[in-house]
Amino acid sequence: MEYFLNRTGIRINWTQEQINYIAAKYEKDYQPISALAKEFNCDPDPIKRVLRDANVKVRTRRERYPRISNYFHDIDSQDKAYWLGVLYADGSVDSKDRISLGMIDREHIEKFLLALGATRNKITVVRPTGFKNASDVYYATIYDSEMRTDLINHGCTPCKTKAITDIPEMPEEFIFDFIRGYFDGDGCISFDGNCNRYRISFVCGSEVFLKSIRCALGVEHLSISRTGSKGGSYCVSISSQSDLRRIITLMYEHSTENTRLNRKYNKCQDCLSWLLLKN
Numbered sequence: 001m002e003y004f005l006n007r008t009g010i011r012i013n014w015t016q017e018q019i020n021y022i023a024a025k026y027e028k029d030y031q032p033i034s035a036l037a038k039e040f041n042c043d044p045d046p047i048k049r050v051l052r053d054a055n056v057k058v059r060t061r062r063e064r065y066p067r068i069s070n071y072f073h074d075i076d077s078q079d080k081a082y083w084l085g086v087l088y089a090d091g092s093v094d095s096k097d098r099i100s101l102g103m104i105d106r107e108h109i110e111k112f113l114l115a116l117g118a119t120r121n122k123i124t125v126v127r128p129t130g131f132k133n134a135s136d137v138y139y140a141t142i143y144d145s146e147m148r149t150d151l152i153n154h155g156c157t158p159c160k161t162k163a164i165t166d167i168p169e170m171p172e173e174f175i176f177d178f179i180r181g182y183f184d185g186d187g188c189i190s191f192d193g194n195c196n197r198y199r200i201s202f203v204c205g206s207e208v209f210l211k212s213i214r215c216a217l218g219v220e221h222l223s224i225s226r227t228g229s230k231g232g233s234y235c236v237s238i239s240s241q242s243d244l245r246r247i248i249t250l251m252y253e254h255s256t257e258n259t260r261l262n263r264k265y266n267k268c269q270d271c272l273s274w275l276l277l278k279n
Helices: 016-027 033-040 044-053 078-090 106-115 145-153 172-186 207-217 241-252 262-278
Strands: 006-008 011-013 091-093 098-103 123-126 137-143 187-192 197-204 225-227 233-238
Touching: 016 033, 016 044, 033 044, 078 091, 078 098, 078 106, 078 172, 091 145, 098 106, 098 145, 106 123, 106 137, 172 187, 172 197, 172 207, 172 241, 187 262, 197 207, 197 241, 197 262, 207 233, 233 241, 241 262
Parallel strands: none
Antiparallel strands: 006 011, 091 098, 098 137, 123 137, 187 197, 197 233, 225 233
C-alpha cells in the first residue's frame, strides 16, 4: 500500500488502490476513521469523503461503539445484578452521559464490555507514577444517556462514594449476585497467619450502605470500623468459620466464569478448602 498522498493544492488525488484499502479497512475490519487518517497522515475529513464517494456509510457514534443501552433498565437477571454491584464499587457516572469502570484486572473489564455488548469499546490503561509496585488500572468508558439514567435510578449516582445508602431494589434471588459484584470491587479476602484464620472484608465510603450490606449478610452483630484518617472509609470484617462458609457459598452458588473475578473466587475456594480441612 502506498501511503504517499498526491496533492493538487489542498485537494488529495486518491489512487484507486488507496480508496479500496480505506473502504475495506473501515467497512470490513472496522478500523476507525481516526486510525485511517493517522495512517495516511491527513485529517479525518478527507477519509470521510473517500468513504462517502465509495458509497460506504459512515457510522454514527452509537454504531461505532454499539452497546445494549437498556441493559440496566430492569435488574431481572443474575448478571445484571452482578455488574450493578461492580459499578457500585468501582464504577462512576457523570453528567456527560459517561459510564466508566476501572479495575486492575483487564480480563474483568473485558467481561464487563462483553456483558454490555460493547466489545468494540477501547480499554485504556493508566500507569500510576510515584507509587512503588502500584498496579496498572484498566478503564472502560461508555457514553450512553439511557444507561446513565437507568444506573442513577438504581442508586448508582454521580459522586456516589458517600451518597449510596442501600442495596438497590431487585428480586431477592439476585441480592447475593449484587453483593458478589460489590465484593469483587471493594471487598477483600485474606489469611491472617498470626491468628490462623481467613477474613472477608467489605469497604465503603458510606456507613449507611455498609450497614445494608451487613444486614444482607446476616452479620448485624459485627461492628463497623473506620479506616484511615477522618473522612476515610468504613469497613466490616467477617472471620467466623460458619459465617465465612455460608457467605462464600451464597455469593458464588450462581456465579459463572463471566460473573466473578477469578483471583477473588480462587481465594474464596481456598478458604472453603481450608475450612473443610480444619473441621
